[in-house]
Amino acid sequence: MTQGPSGQPSEVAVEPATQPAVVFVHRDEYHDRIAQLKAEGYEMCADLCAVDYLSHPGRRLPEGVVGERFEVVVNLLSLSMRRRVRVRVQVPEDDPRLPTIFDLYPGSEAMEREAYDMVGIVFTGHPDLTRILMPEDWEGHPLRKDYGVGRVPVQFKEAPGPR
Amino acid sequence: MSAERPVPRPWSPAETSEGRQELTPAPSALDRSLASVLRIPEGAVEAGLIDVEREDETMIINMGPQHPSTHGVLRLMLQLEGETVLRTKPVVGYLHTGMEKTAEELTYVQGPTNVTRMDYLSPLHNELVFSLATEALLGVEVPPRAVWIRMLMCELNRVSSHLMWLATNGMDLGSTSMMIYGFRERELVLGFFEKTTGLRMNHNYIRPGGVAADLPDGWEDDVDVICNTVLERTYEYDELLTGQPIFRERTEGVGSLSAEVAVALSATGPILRSTGVPWDLRRAMPYLAYDQVDFDVIVGTYGDNFDRYSIRLNEIRESIRIIRQVVEKMPPGDYRVQDAKVTPPPRRRIDESMEALIHHFKVFTEGFRVPEGEVYVAVESPRGELGCYLVSDGTSKPYRCHIRGPSFVNLQTLPAMLRGGLIADAVAVISSVDPVMGEVDR
Numbered sequence: 001m002t003q004g005p006s007g008q009p010s011e012v013a014v015e016p017a018t019q020p021a022v023v024f025v026h027r028d029e030y031h032d033r034i035a036q037l038k039a040e041g042y043e044m045c046a047d048l049c050a051v052d053y054l055s056h057p058g059r060r061l062p063e064g065v066v067g068e069r070f071e072v073v074v075n076l077l078s079l080s081m082r083r084r085v086r087v088r089v090q091v092p093e094d095d096p097r098l099p100t101i102f103d104l105y106p107g108s109e110a111m112e113r114e115a116y117d118m119v120g121i122v123f124t125g126h127p128d129l130t131r132i133l134m135p136e137d138w139e140g141h142p143l144r145k146d147y148g149v150g151r152v153p154v155q156f157k158e159a160p161g162p163r
Numbered sequence: 164m165s166a167e168r169p170v171p172r173p174w175s176p177a178e179t180s181e182g183r184q185e186l187t188p189a190p191s192a193l194d195r196s197l198a199s200v201l202r203i204p205e206g207a208v209e210a211g212l213i214d215v216e217r218e219d220e221t222m223i224i225n226m227g228p229q230h231p232s233t234h235g236v237l238r239l240m241l242q243l244e245g246e247t248v249l250r251t252k253p254v255v256g257y258l259h260t261g262m263e264k265t266a267e268e269l270t271y272v273q274g275p276t277n278v279t280r281m282d283y284l285s286p287l288h289n290e291l292v293f294s295l296a297t298e299a300l301l302g303v304e305v306p307p308r309a310v311w312i313r314m315l316m317c318e319l320n321r322v323s324s325h326l327m328w329l330a331t332n333g334m335d336l337g338s339t340s341m342m343i344y345g346f347r348e349r350e351l352v353l354g355f356f357e358k359t360t361g362l363r364m365n366h367n368y369i370r371p372g373g374v375a376a377d378l379p380d381g382w383e384d385d386v387d388v389i390c391n392t393v394l395e396r397t398y399e400y401d402e403l404l405t406g407q408p409i410f411r412e413r414t415e416g417v418g419s420l421s422a423e424v425a426v427a428l429s430a431t432g433p434i435l436r437s438t439g440v441p442w443d444l445r446r447a448m449p450y451l452a453y454d455q456v457d458f459d460v461i462v463g464t465y466g467d468n469f470d471r472y473s474i475r476l477n478e479i480r481e482s483i484r485i486i487r488q489v490v491e492k493m494p495p496g497d498y499r500v501q502d503a504k505v506t507p508p509p510r511r512r513i514d515e516s517m518e519a520l521i522h523h524f525k526v527f528t529e530g531f532r533v534p535e536g537e538v539y540v541a542v543e544s545p546r547g548e549l550g551c552y553l554v555s556d557g558t559s560k561p562y563r564c565h566i567r568g569p570s571f572v573n574l575q576t577l578p579a580m581l582r583g584g585l586i587a588d589a590v591a592v593i594s595s596v597d598p599v600m601g602e603v604d605r
Binding site: 020043044045046047049051052055056059060073075077079082084086105106107108109110111114118131132133134135142143 | 554575
């Protein structure tokens with residue numbers, strides 16, 4: 001194996017996979033903290049998803065973190081250090097907004113759109129925040145816990161609807 | 164020949180932004196009704212209803228969702244200047260079936276039947292990542308034989324998935340013989356899967372706590388036949404494709420990606436490795452027993468279609484190398500954890516023991532309870548990092564089950580790969596990303 005163009009080490013030593021560190025961040029410091037982690041060597045945003053804690057309010061959280069209804073979980077990955085870190089941000093129900101991290105990790109584009117589509121988190125500054133999985137004119141966010149499964153009529157064209 | 168291949172140009176992160184991805188200004192209501200007609204009536208043009216001047220030299224082409232080369236229901240909006248692709252917008256969601264929502268309604272015992280249908284070309288990896296996440300929350304240790312059976316099955320699955328990719332990629336480039344050969348060899352692996360799990364696809368074989376059944380009698384011979392046949396045939400593929408001038412012309416330097424772009428766009432798997440980054444979770448963050456087997460991580464240089472082809476072809480050979488070591492080292496013992504709270508008792512025990520009957524009933528009706536917590540587990544699927552973020556609230560059903568599908572994320576590299584290329588190469592580039600729409604849309 002040769003040295004890759006990006007300068008990553010080409011031969012890899014085996015390290016035991018440990019559970020990654022979890023970082024709780026306040027919403028106001030979210031973007032800065034992610035930028036700081038990127039500067040520390042976490043090159044890749046592996047995953048971003050949102051969780052609705054409506055029906056599980058008493059979850060375990062560390063001292064000083066006030067649990068809100070929504071939580072956005074960002075999994076960052078460092079290829080050079082072979083390490084992961086998980087950033088958890090609380091997002092309140094009455095103002096579900098969060099700054100985008102697209103400017104730091106362009107790969108988060110589709111993931112943020114998915115979180116918006118499924119849970120309804122609005123990422124301010126995202127270049128194209130539209131629905132990605134559901135139809136454009138869909139109402140509601142399916143992965144919210146108060147989204148009525150089975151109460152949505154199956155939509156056929158031309159068929160007389162229940163409305 | 165390879166020295167002439169263009170090296171990807173330098174790049175800055177701002178370039179990956181495709182901007183607001185409405186490719187043209189929204190037309191007025193009148194324009195839209197006219198544009199939906201394939202042949203615009205000449206009278207409309209003369210009457211000045213369509214502003215012909217406004218359309219500059221570019222053209223928007225809509226490809227899919229029913230295009231035969233999109234590997235499912237992927238839709239691409241391409242902005243073309245002549246035959247050159249300027250911008251691309253992948254539109255997904257046509258296969259969205261709400262599997263993450265469904266997972267919240269199923270117990271952890273039923274969970275694998277759901278997630279296995281996501282990436283239908285590597286179902287065992289989906290089951291594996293869900294089972295690993297559940298076991299991490301439960302804190303159970305899986306017996307060694309179950310670990311090695313999982314490795315054997317997952318590597319066979321990687322072989323069958325890459326064979327399927329070779330077949331479809333060959334077909335997209337007009338090599339129908341490769342298509343027939345790829346399917347023929349995949350059939351061998353699927354036959355073994357059917358013998359072991361009872362099903363050719365969507366096995367529900369890897370479950371929390373171990374695997375569903377032990378390997379069948381004589382499995383070593385079956386696996387040996389698969390290894391020998393497939394390995395021999397990969398050299399035939401070499402003759403058919405690798406050295407063939409038409410194939411090389413159509414793949415070398417096409418769809419190039421630099422390492423910086425691939426990392427910034429969170430690409431993983433063969434796409435990331437083709438750019439020269441030696442990142443394979445089996446090596447970098449070993450799970451199962453991958454730290455006890457010997458294999459190479461295949462890395463490319465140019466990040467083009469040909470690199471992605473050779474990486475996948477050589478990964479078949481590496482997987483066969485791993486499979487042979489697994490056959491040698493397969494330990495005896497239990498194939499699932501002997502914890503009555505997690506594993507249902509064997510059928511014969513139910514007739515003898517009241518305790519067994521109760522456990523059987525509890526596991527299959529209510530399911531087992533999983534301690535409160537959240538965990539992210541990732542494995543290397545044939546397409547890249549397959550992750551599972553699992554949140555438990557202490558009941559027998561996941562509170563939230565998020566699957567990080569590698570194809571979903573990898574599709575974001577498509578605009579970067581297609582930019583500046585020819586429309587005729589678009590089909591080959593889509594194919595080289597290897598998207599599985601069942602996993603993209605979930």
